[in-house]
Amino acid sequence: MKIDYSEFYEQLKGSDLESWNNALPELIAHGLRYERYGLLPQWEEALAQLPALKRVAVDLKNEVRIEGEACPELTEQLQAFHPWRKGPYNIHGVHIDTEWRSDWKWDRVLPHLQPLEGRTILDVGCGNGYHCWRMAGEGAKLVVGIDPTPMFICQFFALKNFINNSRAWVLPLGIEHVPETPGAFDTVFSMGVLYHRKSPVDHIFNLKSFLRPGGELVIETLVADGPEGYSLIPQGRYAKMRNVWFIPSVPTLELWLKRCGLRDIRTVDINTTSTDEQRSTDWMTFDSLPTFLDPADPTKTIEGHPAPKRAVVVATG
Numbered sequence: 001m002k003i004d005y006s007e008f009y010e011q012l013k014g015s016d017l018e019s020w021n022n023a024l025p026e027l028i029a030h031g032l033r034y035e036r037y038g039l040l041p042q043w044e045e046a047l048a049q050l051p052a053l054k055r056v057a058v059d060l061k062n063e064v065r066i067e068g069e070a071c072p073e074l075t076e077q078l079q080a081f082h083p084w085r086k087g088p089y090n091i092h093g094v095h096i097d098t099e100w101r102s103d104w105k106w107d108r109v110l111p112h113l114q115p116l117e118g119r120t121i122l123d124v125g126c127g128n129g130y131h132c133w134r135m136a137g138e139g140a141k142l143v144v145g146i147d148p149t150p151m152f153i154c155q156f157f158a159l160k161n162f163i164n165n166s167r168a169w170v171l172p173l174g175i176e177h178v179p180e181t182p183g184a185f186d187t188v189f190s191m192g193v194l195y196h197r198k199s200p201v202d203h204i205f206n207l208k209s210f211l212r213p214g215g216e217l218v219i220e221t222l223v224a225d226g227p228e229g230y231s232l233i234p235q236g237r238y239a240k241m242r243n244v245w246f247i248p249s250v251p252t253l254e255l256w257l258k259r260c261g262l263r264d265i266r267t268v269d270i271n272t273t274s275t276d277e278q279r280s281t282d283w284m285t286f287d288s289l290p291t292f293l294d295p296a297d298p299t300k301t302i303e304g305h306p307a308p309k310r311a312v313v314v315a316t317g
């Protein structure tokens with residue numbers, strides 16, 4: 001398997017995203033440059049070693065599971081892409097038990113959405129593309145995930161080697177690099193990204209710009225208890241993460257969306273992250289949530305902030 005977007009470029013021809021073909025080759029090359037990402041050649045080599053196995057069944061709707069021919073080396077070959085954060089995946093008998101149960105997030109989000117069948121979808125900050133595959137499993141016409149982290153692009157192509165579905169793609173781009181294409185998407189997702197943005201209101205405006213009128217915006221983010229207007233701005237780290245800027249209260253988040261011109265704003269889920277949902281595994285052996293919490297009081301992070309709680313807000317563009 002190689003990182004190759006030529007089939008994606010063909011798919012864009014004649015679509016609302018056709019103009020991307022002018023800018024994408026250069027943006028993608030920039031997103032995958034060796035000077036910045038020294039391990040990339042190693043991952044590309046690992047991609048090249050992946051076997052072509054016979055598939056007998058593909059399930060992207062209920063989970064991401066590929067059934068078929070087994071391969072004794074497959075566990076080791078997929079371990080080359082450690083750390084696996086988003087999943088889980090079941091690939092030809094190998095269970096990739098990722099740090100996150102991203103399927104649990106999907107179960108909280110999906111019931112509240114307009115049907116994804118036939119939709120063109122943008123998933124901003126999609127990681128290795130776990131939810132992109134699940135969106136394809138719901139019958140989306142085209143899912144474009146974007147994430148600036150090259151390791152996740154390599155994981156995506158490792159999975160694509162086995163899943164072989166051309167409706168979902170992950171591009172090595174940050175949202176700030178996506179070519180302007182007003183109204184090109186029916187549904188826009190931003191899950192786990194808002195609190196990483198220095199300017200969350202600009203992020204929401206940016207997301208909205210990609211949405212067609214009447215389309216659906218889905219934001220999933222950390223939230224903190226508090227009244228309208230309140231936002232936690234951690235001084236230093238939050239749950240050991242360096243790059244957390246704003247953790248709004250739910251009323252503040254809804255107000256931000258309203259001020260950005262979104263309509264029909266609904267908070268459809270609020271959930272405190274458990275150490276069953278985010279934890280170290282054989283496929284992500286670094287520290288995880290259990291050590292990010294105060295051992296004496298797990299309702300607090302190690303820095304003394306409220307422990308991670310996440311909300312899903314859905315709105316119409």
Ligand SMILES: C[S@@+](CC[C@H](N)C(=O)[O-])C[C@H]1O[C@@H](n2cnc3c(N)ncnc32)[C@H](O)[C@@H]1O
Nearest residue numbers: 086124125126127147148149174175191192193
């Ligand atoms: C917490 S993860 C969320 C992954 C996935 N959406 C989920 O909900 O499970 C945040 C992701 O945002 C990505 N990210 C960071 N900066 C970004 C940017 N400027 N534009 C798009 N994605 C970004 C990170 O690489 C990371 O994969």
